[in-house]
Amino acid sequence: MSANGNVLEASGITKRFGGLVAVNDVDFAVPHKSIVSIIGPNGAGKTTFFNCMTGLYKPTSGTVTFDGSDITAKAPHIVTQAGVARTFQNIKLFKTMTVLENVLVGRHCRMKARITGSIFHTPFVRREERETEARARELLKLVGITRRHQDLAVSLPYGDQRRLEIARALASDPKLLLLDEPTAGMNPQESEQLRELMEKLRSEQGIAVLLIEHDMKVVMNVSDHITVLDGGEKIAAGSPQEVRQDPRVIEAYLGSQA
Amino acid sequence: MSTATEPRPASGHGRSPLAPVGDAFNRVAGMLPQWAWIGFWLILAVLYGLYGSELNDGLYESVIQTLAYVMMALGLNIVVGFAGLLDLGYVAFFAIGAFVAGWFMSGHFADSEIYFIVADQTRNVPGIHINFFLVLCIAAAFTALWGAILGAPTLRLRGDYLAIVTLAFGEIVPRVFELSTSGPFGLGDLDISNGRQGITPVDKPYLPVPGLDDITRIDITPFYFIALGMLLVVLFVNIRLRDSRLGRAWIAVREDEVAAAAMGVHLVRVKLWAYAIGAAVGGFAGVFLGVFQNTINVDQFEFGFSVFILCMIILGGMGNLAGVVLGAVALSMINRFLLPELNPIPDKLGLDFDVTSISFGIFGFLLLTMMVLRPEGFIPNRRRKLELHEDELEGPMEVRAP
Numbered sequence: 256m257s258a259n260g261n262v263l264e265a266s267g268i269t270k271r272f273g274g275l276v277a278v279n280d281v282d283f284a285v286p287h288k289s290i291v292s293i294i295g296p297n298g299a300g301k302t303t304f305f306n307c308m309t310g311l312y313k314p315t316s317g318t319v320t321f322d323g324s325d326i327t328a329k330a331p332h333i334v335t336q337a338g339v340a341r342t343f344q345n346i347k348l349f350k351t352m353t354v355l356e357n358v359l360v361g362r363h364c365r366m367k368a369r370i371t372g373s374i375f376h377t378p379f380v381r382r383e384e385r386e387t388e389a390r391a392r393e394l395l396k397l398v399g400i401t402r403r404h405q406d407l408a409v410s411l412p413y414g415d416q417r418r419l420e421i422a423r424a425l426a427s428d429p430k431l432l433l434l435d436e437p438t439a440g441m442n443p444q445e446s447e448q449l450r451e452l453m454e455k456l457r458s459e460q461g462i463a464v465l466l467i468e469h470d471m472k473v474v475m476n477v478s479d480h481i482t483v484l485d486g487g488e489k490i491a492a493g494s495p496q497e498v499r500q501d502p503r504v505i506e507a508y509l510g511s512q513a
Numbered sequence: 514m515s516t517a518t519e520p521r522p523a524s525g526h527g528r529s530p531l532a533p534v535g536d537a538f539n540r541v542a543g544m545l546p547q548w549a550w551i552g553f554w555l556i557l558a559v560l561y562g563l564y565g566s567e568l569n570d571g572l573y574e575s576v577i578q579t580l581a582y583v584m585m586a587l588g589l590n591i592v593v594g595f596a597g598l599l600d601l602g603y604v605a606f607f608a609i610g611a612f613v614a615g616w617f618m619s620g621h622f623a624d625s626e627i628y629f630i631v632a633d634q635t636r637n638v639p640g641i642h643i644n645f646f647l648v649l650c651i652a653a654a655f656t657a658l659w660g661a662i663l664g665a666p667t668l669r670l671r672g673d674y675l676a677i678v679t680l681a682f683g684e685i686v687p688r689v690f691e692l693s694t695s696g697p698f699g700l701g702d703l704d705i706s707n708g709r710q711g712i713t714p715v716d717k718p719y720l721p722v723p724g725l726d727d728i729t730r731i732d733i734t735p736f737y738f739i740a741l742g743m744l745l746v747v748l749f750v751n752i753r754l755r756d757s758r759l760g761r762a763w764i765a766v767r768e769d770e771v772a773a774a775a776m777g778v779h780l781v782r783v784k785l786w787a788y789a790i791g792a793a794v795g796g797f798a799g800v801f802l803g804v805f806q807n808t809i810n811v812d813q814f815e816f817g818f819s820v821f822i823l824c825m826i827i828l829g830g831m832g833n834l835a836g837v838v839l840g841a842v843a844l845s846m847i848n849r850f851l852l853p854e855l856n857p858i859p860d861k862l863g864l865d866f867d868v869t870s871i872s873f874g875i876f877g878f879l880l881l882t883m884m885v886l887r888p889e890g891f892i893p894n895r896r897r898k899l900e901l902h903e904d905e906l907e908g909p910m911e912v913r914a915p
Contacts, residue, residue, distance in 0.1 A: 309775060335777035347772035349765050360765045364777025366758045370786065373757035374750055380757075427777050 262287045262431050262463045263308070263339070268317035270303050270487075277303040279487040280317070285431060285463050290453055292466040292474045294498075295484035296507055301467045302344055304484065305435055309341050310334040322430060336364045340429035342420040344436045344467070350409040354400065354419055357408050358391035361426030394422040397455075399448060414445045421452070425462075432456065433465045438473055446470055450477045475499065483507065538892050542835075562737045572850075574733060579845040580740035581802045584747045586825040586841035587834070588794025591751065593823065594832035595760060596787035597767025598667075599676045601819050602683025605663065606656045606792040608814040610799025612690055612705070613652035615712035615809035617643040621704075632719045632727045645718035645804060649743070652800045653793040660792020661785045668784055680816070687814035711810030715803055736805055743801060747794055751834055754790070763787055817873050821848070824876050828883055830890030839891055847879075848872060 263285040270278040278300040285291050293301050306312040308319050310331040319327045326334050340361075349357050366387060372380040395404060398418040403411065408419060417437055424432060434453075438446040450473055456462040468474045474481065474495070481498045483491040485507040491498055498504055542550065566573040585607065592600045615621055620640035628636050630644035643651075663682045667675050689698065690706040697705055706712070717728045718739055728735045754760045762783045765773040774780055803809040821844065829840020852875065855868040868875075883890070 311771065311775070330779075331771075331774040332777045332779045335775060341775055343772065343775075347769050347775075349768040349772065351768060352761070352764060356761060356764075360761050360773070360778070361776050363758060363762055363765075368758045370754070370757075370759060370790075373759060374753045376753065423776065 260287050261285060262322060263465070264320045265304075265308060266318055266320075268304060268307055268319070269315045270300075270307055270312055271315045277487050278307065278314075278484075281482075281484070281487075281489045283482055283489070285465050286479070288457055288461050288463055289479045290457055290464045290466065290477050291480040291482065292468055292478040293482050293484060294468065294471075294474055299484040299507075300487040301484055302435060303487075305341070305433060305465075305467060308334075309339060309433060332364060335427050335429075338428070338430035339433065340424035340427045340431070341433035342417070342424050342435055342437060344439070346416050346420060348408040348416055348419060348423070350407070352408060353405050354395065354408050354411065355388070355391055355404040357419060357423050358394055358426045359387055361423035362387050362391065364427055391422075391426060394425050395419075397425070398422045398452060414441050417441065418449075425456075429462060431463045431465060433467075435467045436469060437466070438468060438470045443472075446473050449473070453477055558741055562734065562741060565737070566732075566734060573737070575845070575849040577733065577737050577740050577805060578802070578849075579842055580737070580744050581798045581805065582822070582825065582845045583838050583841040584740075584744050584798035584801075585795055585822050586829075586837050587744075587747050587751050588791045588798065589822050590791075590826050590832065590834070590837045591754070591763075591794065592787050592791035594826055594837065595755065595767070596763040596784060598664075598784065598787060599672070599679070600788075600791070601676045601680035601816075601823065602663075602686070603679075603791075603795055603822055604814050604816065604818040605683045605686035606660060606795030607799040607802070607818065608687050608690060608811075609656045609659050609792075610652040610796025611803035611809045611813070612712075613655050613796065614648055614715060614800040614803040616705070617641050617648045617651065618645065618716040618804065619712050619714065621707060621712045630719065630721050631716065634727070635716055635719070642716055644721075645716070645739075645800075649797055649800050652796040656796025656799070657789040657793035660788040660790075660795075663792075664785055664788030668781055680819075683816060683819050687811050690814075691811040706809075706811065709811060711808055711812075713808035713810070715807050715809065718804065730807065740801055740805075743797065747797065748834065748838075750790075750794075755834070759783065759786060820873065821876065824880055826890075827880060828890060830893040833890070833892050836890050836892035844876070848876075 261284040263283075265281065265283040268278055268281045268283070269276065281304060283293075283304075293304065295301050303312065307314040307317075308326075310326070310329050310333065313328040317327070318325060321334070321337055321339060324337065326337055326339070329337075349360060352360070366383055368380045368383055392404065395401070398421050400411075400415055400418055400422065408416065411419060417440070421432075421434070421437065438449055441449065453464050453466070454477065457464060466474065466478065478495055481491075481493065481495055482489060483498060483501070483504050485503075490503045490507060491501040493501070545553070561576070565576065585603070588606070589600065589603045592598050592603075618641075620638045622641050623639045625641050626639050627641045627643070629642070629647065631642045635642050663679075663686075667678045670678055691708060693699070693706055694704045694708040695702045697703070717730065718735065719728065762773065762778045765776065765778055766780060766783055770780060773783075802813075806813070822841075825841040825844045826837045827840070828844060829838065830836025852869050852872050859866050859868065887893075
């Protein structure tokens with residue numbers, strides 16, 4: 256944790272694709288053990304901003320600091336290693352692996368087995384495999400997938416696939432979990448379960464959550480802090496109440512004639 | 514609207530005509546526990562090794578060669594089947610492995626006199642003579658290194674582009690050997706390949722066990738058991754890696770590179786390991802083939818060989834070890850026996866050509882037939898099967914609009 260209590264700090268993030276400025280000079284911070292959201296109309300640059308923070312994109316300018324160390328433009332696996340895990344807007348499960356195997360892959364960067372150890376099944380590797388599997392089952396239970404662990408990931412219902420993505424991300428023992436539209440395609444009851452899960456992660460495991468979300472009910476209920484992007488710019492930030500009443504936010508969502 | 518009288522298709526696109534083959538296989542496979550099958554095949558393999566040469570000498574010899582091909586197929590399966598990197602230049606590692614055997618197990622470097630655990634009769638021949646089993650390890654390590662070196666430039670490529678570059682490496686490596694009669698790449702004056710003549714003869718394997726007769730080329734039974742032992746090692750390594758942290762990472766990378774990286778998988782490292790281990794297996798088998806055929810000659814290292822091995826794993830079922838073994842055995846046997854049997858046919862039809870000379874046309878035809886009838890191979894990996902028949906999953910996919 257850095258001195259000012261923020262687990263993640265991004266300052267002056269700009270991302271240009273050729274002439275298009277997808278994200279323009281955005282400052283952003285995630286306080287320790289908080290749940291913060293980024294909202295905005297479609298095409299506002301939310302996911303691009305997300306990708307800049309997880310190493311998928313190199314920001315054109317700006318810096319990202321996680322837990323006191325600079326992770327700007329670091330490769331995705333290094334960012335994950337540092338403690339940032341994420342899910343994807345369009346589900347990116349390893350479709351032909353089983354539910355359990357998906358979570359095991361999520362644990363990859365915390366495992367230490369090497370090739371010779373894996374070939375000879377050293378006691379260390381055997382123990383690690385056992386522990387990893389136990390942990391994976393625990394996580395699946397945590398997100399609410401209690402059965403069908405040996406089924407192929409793609410055979411799960413849609414809501415469970417979203418939950419599996421979260422379990423897979425949690426397997427890397429993150430300090431910060433980035434969820435890109437996790438409730439897309441979920442019914443209200445499932446969204447509510449997800450909200451409970453986020454609160455539980457924060458209170459029980461001290462994981463901060465950064466959320467991109469369209470479901471305003473979820474966003475307003477769960478967030479400590481909301482940042483609003485429109486056209487790549489940060490147009491508002493604050494508590495749910497403040498954002499809800501901000502005229503620029505209303506304009507961005509409803510159009511200027513409203 | 515469908516009526517009750519209409520035959521109900523099993524799935525949206527209908528079942529492939531060859532599906533019963535794989536189903537039957539799975540049914541038979543399920544009749545006994547896995548260890549029983551392993552025991553059964555092992556006993557069969559040992560019995561054949563002991564008595565097979567009395568039944569049919571020619572068949573016995575080609576079975577030994579087949580064992581080496583199966584190893585090659587299992588090695589390529591790591592790269593193509595597990596990690597999903599389409600490699601069309603696998604022959605390069607056969608070549609490198611075989612030449613390592615040529616360097617360290619023959620009279621090629623006639624100026625030196627280095628002997629290490631070799632038969633007494635070999636000690637009369639100048640050159641570098643190192644024990645076969647040690648050379649196996651050296652070659653595996655050396656080809657692994659080259660697998661990583663040749664794999665490194667291809668890391669950013671996918672699909673067709675990857676195939677083209679690996680194909681080029683498969684062509685370049687044998688040509689480098691062929692032309693390096695005065696120094697590798699023409700630097701210096703060390704002849705590393707003896708050009709088109711190749712390196713021959715090659716030492717026989719030698720086991721330093723007292724009371725054991727030296728291995729000769731007249732009784733080839735020991736070669737069978739050496740190949741069988743090597744194959745078991747390769748299979749063991751394949752199985753263990755498949756179920757390991759690295760094996761899961763390979764499949765994850767094949768499925769979705771972006772997601773794999775986001776899960777903390779180091780893409781470069783994982784891919785290089787696939788290339789290196791796949792290459793090591795190729796070099797391992799290459800040493801055996803070079804020694805068994807008693808010659809290391811650039812004519813052995815044709816592009817066709819890469820395709821031949823690739824056909825084996827596609828035919829059998831990419832990613833599935835049993836499938837790969839079956840495909841490799843089937844294609845080797847077709848190549849060795851069926852095609853020569855077909856030789857008189859063009860003559861009878863009044864055509865004048867040799868069937869064996871169009872063998873790759875025939876393999877291509879087999880491959881095409883397979884792609885149409887059963888693209889996942891005879892004994893598919895259930896993952897691979899899913900990729901090709903995703904629309905036929907049981908029950909409709911539950912996708913709700915956001």
